[in-house]
Amino acid sequence: MKLLSACLLFHLLVTSSAIKWLAVGRQNGPLRRSDCRRLKRETIFTKDQSRMCTENADIIPVLKHSSETVIKSCKTLFGRNRWNCSSIEKLPKLSRDLTIGSKEQAFVHAFSTASLIQIIAQACASGSISSCSCGTPIRKRKELEPDKRARDAMSTENRHAFIGCGHNLRFATKFARNFADVPWDKRLRKTTRRPTKNLRLNKRSLTNLHNNRVGRQVANKLVQEKCRCHGTSGSCTAKSCWRIVPSLEKIGKHIQVLYGESIQVRAKFNKKKEKRVLIKVTNPFKKAPINKNVKPDQLVFYTISPDYCKADERFETPGTTGRTCEEVGDGSCESLCCGRGYTTESIKVVERCDCKYYWCCYIKCSKCTKLIEVHQCR
Numbered sequence: 530m531k532l533l534s535a536c537l538l539f540h541l542l543v544t545s546s547a548i549k550w551l552a553v554g555r556q557n558g559p560l561r562r563s564d565c566r567r568l569k570r571e572t573i574f575t576k577d578q579s580r581m582c583t584e585n586a587d588i589i590p591v592l593k594h595s596s597e598t599v600i601k602s603c604k605t606l607f608g609r610n611r612w613n614c615s616s617i618e619k620l621p622k623l624s625r626d627l628t629i630g631s632k633e634q635a636f637v638h639a640f641s642t643a644s645l646i647q648i649i650a651q652a653c654a655s656g657s658i659s660s661c662s663c664g665t666p667i668r669k670r671k672e673l674e675p676d677k678r679a680r681d682a683m684s685t686e687n688r689h690a691f692i693g694c695g696h697n698l699r700f701a702t703k704f705a706r707n708f709a710d711v712p713w714d715k716r717l718r719k720t721t722r723r724p725t726k727n728l729r730l731n732k733r734s735l736t737n738l739h740n741n742r743v744g745r746q747v748a749n750k751l752v753q754e755k756c757r758c759h760g761t762s763g764s765c766t767a768k769s770c771w772r773i774v775p776s777l778e779k780i781g782k783h784i785q786v787l788y789g790e791s792i793q794v795r796a797k798f799n800k801k802k803e804k805r806v807l808i809k810v811t812n813p814f815k816k817a818p819i820n821k822n823v824k825p826d827q828l829v830f831y832t833i834s835p836d837y838c839k840a841d842e843r844f845e846t847p848g849t850t851g852r853t854c855e856e857v858g859d860g861s862c863e864s865l866c867c868g869r870g871y872t873t874e875s876i877k878v879v880e881r882c883d884c885k886y887y888w889c890c891y892i893k894c895s896k897c898t899k900l901i902e903v904h905q906c907r
Contacts, residue, residue, distance in 0.1 A: 547713060548637060560589040587657065592645075602640075603617055624846070633788075633834060638740040638741050643777075650696035654694045747783050748774060793809070794808060795807070808823065839867075855904070865906055877899075882896070
């Protein structure tokens with residue numbers, strides 16, 4: 530029994546290793562090509578991720594920036610929730626909430642994949658990655674580009690200044706798909722010969738691949754269009770437009786909504802399609818026929834999450850005791866403290882106030898003391 534439990538735990542850790550790359554943000558100092566193999570030895574990268582890192586050496590700083598941003602944004606988005614994204618900070622060590630197929634695991638997979646697209650697409654446009662450049666411009670009118678003779682005489686830099694340099698979504702999406710999906714694709718292919726005998730592994734791979742796909746879809750769906758007019762005296766005789774990926778905050782809020790609407794699924798072998806598919810887990814007591822198909826824009830999970838109210842050693846979750854809460858609104862004490870009640874303490878805070886600008890050129894402020902109430906869960 531102990532051997533079986535140990536094997537299961539090892540299997541969970543191995544099959545969830547594709548998101549360990551988020552620990553790159555915790556590495557000290559700048560990263561170089563030589564670090565790719567080291568990160569593999571430390572199980573932060575999988576074998577395929579290490580290879581991609583080596584082949585695209587100038588993308589390593591981008592990966593580090595992406596992981597730092599994901600961790601910071603996730604903590605901001607869920608800072609007032611019972612699950613506050615603290616488990617991401619433990620990476621490369623994986624706590625159970627990120628290995629059991631929970632809705633929190635679904636969010637992390639989708640959000641981390643979307644962040645790769647956002648950061649890499651921007652890096653391509655800024656010239657930080659040698660293997661990619663600006664995204665393809667949107668042609669609004671025939672006058673978009675200068676005539677052929679003038680275009681040939683222009684340098685790439687000047688041409689981008691004229692047309693505009695959009696985010697390279699094609700390169701970023703392809704890289705994000707390969708980087709996040711390859712480990713799961715490989716495991717899924719290994720079970721192709723006996724698909725009905727490996728539904729547990731299939732379910733895990735299919736779920737993570739689906740949630741990765743949702744993240745990529747959100748990043749591409751929220752793309753914005755930016756335009757610039759060209760002409761004498763500010764006229765718009767010609768117009769150039771390009772695509773930009775929105776802020777990670779906007780992407781994260783959208784995926785957070787999907788997190789709240791996520792559905793529970795199970796794996797099933799479809800004989801007609803001759804492949805494994807995910808279907809909704811339905812209520813057996815409902816008589817009305819229900820569409821069991823999973824929509825492409827839905828986050829999915831297969832294990833119901835704990836309530837995260839109390840510290841749980843099995844899930845390595847800290848609980849909400851001692852967390853700061855608000856009396857009303859998001860992160861209310863009633864919800865965050867799980868009915869245990871909360872303490873209130875008045876604290877003196879010194880702030881700058883009555884600031885005045887003096888010519889020339891400084892600002893002078895007074896110091897004011899005020900009392901604020903701090904509520905903490907019991």
